Amino acid sequence: MSLDHDLIALDSLLTEQERLLQKNVRSFVDSAIKPNIADWYEKAVFPLEIVPEMAKLGLLGMHLDGYGCAGRSAVEYGLAGAELEAGDSGLRTFVSVQGSLAMSAIHKHGSDEQKQQWLPQMAAGEAIGCFGLTEPTAGSDPGSMKTFARRDGSGPDADWVLNGSKRWIGLASVAKVAIIWAQTDDGVRGFVVPTETPGFKATPIEPKLSMRASIQCDIELTDVRLPADALLPGANSLRGPFECLNEARYGIIWGAMGAARDAWQTAVDYSKERLQFDKPLAGYQLTQEKLVNMALEINKGFLLALHLGRLKDAGNLQPHQISVGKLNNCREAIEIARECRTILGGNGITLDYSPLRHANNLESVRTYEGTDEVHTLILGQKITGIPAFR
Ligand code: TGC
Numbered sequence: 001m002s003l004d005h006d007l008i009a010l011d012s013l014l015t016e017q018e019r020l021l022q023k024n025v026r027s028f029v030d031s032a033i034k035p036n037i038a039d040w041y042e043k044a045v046f047p048l049e050i051v052p053e054m055a056k057l058g059l060l061g062m063h064l065d066g067y068g069c070a071g072r073s074a075v076e077y078g079l080a081g082a083e084l085e086a087g088d089s090g091l092r093t094f095v096s097v098q099g100s101l102a103m104s105a106i107h108k109h110g111s112d113e114q115k116q117q118w119l120p121q122m123a124a125g126e127a128i129g130c131f132g133l134t135e136p137t138a139g140s141d142p143g144s145m146k147t148f149a150r151r152d153g154s155g156p157d158a159d160w161v162l163n164g165s166k167r168w169i170g171l172a173s174v175a176k177v178a179i180i181w182a183q184t185d186d187g188v189r190g191f192v193v194p195t196e197t198p199g200f201k202a203t204p205i206e207p208k209l210s211m212r213a214s215i216q217c218d219i220e221l222t223d224v225r226l227p228a229d230a231l232l233p234g235a236n237s238l239r240g241p242f243e244c245l246n247e248a249r250y251g252i253i254w255g256a257m258g259a260a261r262d263a264w265q266t267a268v269d270y271s272k273e274r275l276q277f278d279k280p281l282a283g284y285q286l287t288q289e290k291l292v293n294m295a296l297e298i299n300k301g302f303l304l305a306l307h308l309g310r311l312k313d314a315g316n317l318q319p320h321q322i323s324v325g326k327l328n329n330c331r332e333a334i335e336i337a338r339e340c341r342t343i344l345g346g347n348g349i350t351l352d353y354s355p356l357r358h359a360n361n362l363e364s365v366r367t368y369e370g371t372d373e374v375h376t377l378i379l380g381q382k383i384t385g386i387p388a389f390r
Pocket residue numbers: 093097131133134139140141142143168169170171216237238239240242243245246319368369370371374378389
């Protein structure tokens with residue numbers, strides 16, 4: 001499939017190395033994901049078999065340094081995310097949960113022993129990780145989490161015992177390790193929990209109308225006993241998980257535009273072939289206006305993503321700027337995917353075409369990692385100085 005959306009020579013803003021990575025991931029998506037995604041989506045399976053291929057491409061923890069990670073730039077991570085989400089949001093979400101959340105938590109906040117133990121096997125795709133922050137009654141307000149970690153005894157070597165529940169945790173039922181955030185007597189702390197630990201139970205949430213080629217789970221933690229060194233030493237408050245969320249939210253800025261681009265290209269191709277009243281749909285002014293308006297937003301969305309990526313690579317990206325990108329690009333992408341469906345008419349509601357699948361997935365993407373409403377209020381606070389959360 002050709003790609004016609006680039007009206008402003010976006011490619012010219014990329015380096016040779018960035019273009020090569022983009023090309024390699026696109027070709028992986030074209031050969032390994034696109035031919036199978038409708039089947040995976042219909043059957044609601046996450047294709048575990050492609051994890052080793054993603055690892056081989058260096059996509060797991062790709063923007064992290066050392067410990068077997070690829071050490072790629074933020075822009076390269078974003079470009080890969082866009083290509084993966086052009087395949088399906090569920091596949092990009094796996095890379096994001098693995099690299100931006102679970103591995104980032106260990107990389108940013110873990111001890112050297114925790115990094116040595118987990119990061120190489122996670123980068124190699126031999127261990128899947130998940131990130132347990134959200135709870136059944138604590139979504140936008142993770143500070144109200146009820147999961148509690150108590151020390152069993154005194155002194156630095158005392159075990160931790162975790163009790164509570166988590167919800168909407170990506171990949172938890174296939175994960176080997178979970179990063180679990182819990183209240184303690186000293187505030188919110190993070191724990192590295194091997195999922196084989198007695199008392200850890202993950203159950204997929206089914207059936208879903210979105211992200212069907214991905215897994216989201218409930219987790220129950222019942223007297224999960226951990227050694228003292230399961231604590232992430234570098235995370236001392238809610239700031240710990242938020243610093244990981246920044247990474248995942250950044251990836252979404254790119255990913256959402258990848259889904260939009262794929263939906264749009266599908267609509268362009270269809271409209272050129274589909275005849276109505278003896279003329280291709282693409283020849284009607286109404287269709288052209290839709291295609292043009294969507295192309296403008298895709299070009300602007302990618303420009304925004306690239307600008308924020310360059311800021312991130314320079315070490316200057318601020319959390320509120322991530323909110324600008326996540327809010328705008330998710331909002332535009334879902335509108336684009338829905339508008340593309342209109343061009344496909346009735347055929348657009350089948351799994352033969354990607355736009356409605358992308359639109360359904362984007363319902364999740366605009367909700368996780370901070371809803372539209374949360375990012376609006378983060379920006380409202382930035383502009384007015386007044387937090388409207390409480
Ligand atoms: P607040 O008091 O404002 O902040 C607490 C501490 O965190 C710091 N902080 C940040 N630090 C870095 N980056 C950010 N983006 C940060 N946002 C806040 C803050 O400076 C403070 O630090 P310190 O040192 O003083 O302790 O906390 P609040 O809860 O009142 O904040 C309000 C709000 C709404 C911004 C925050 O709660 C929020 O972002 N809520 C949305 C939560 C969210 O995104 N949840 C998604 C969870 S992950 C998930 O859904 C799983 S998806 C992946 C999967 O499939 O598993």
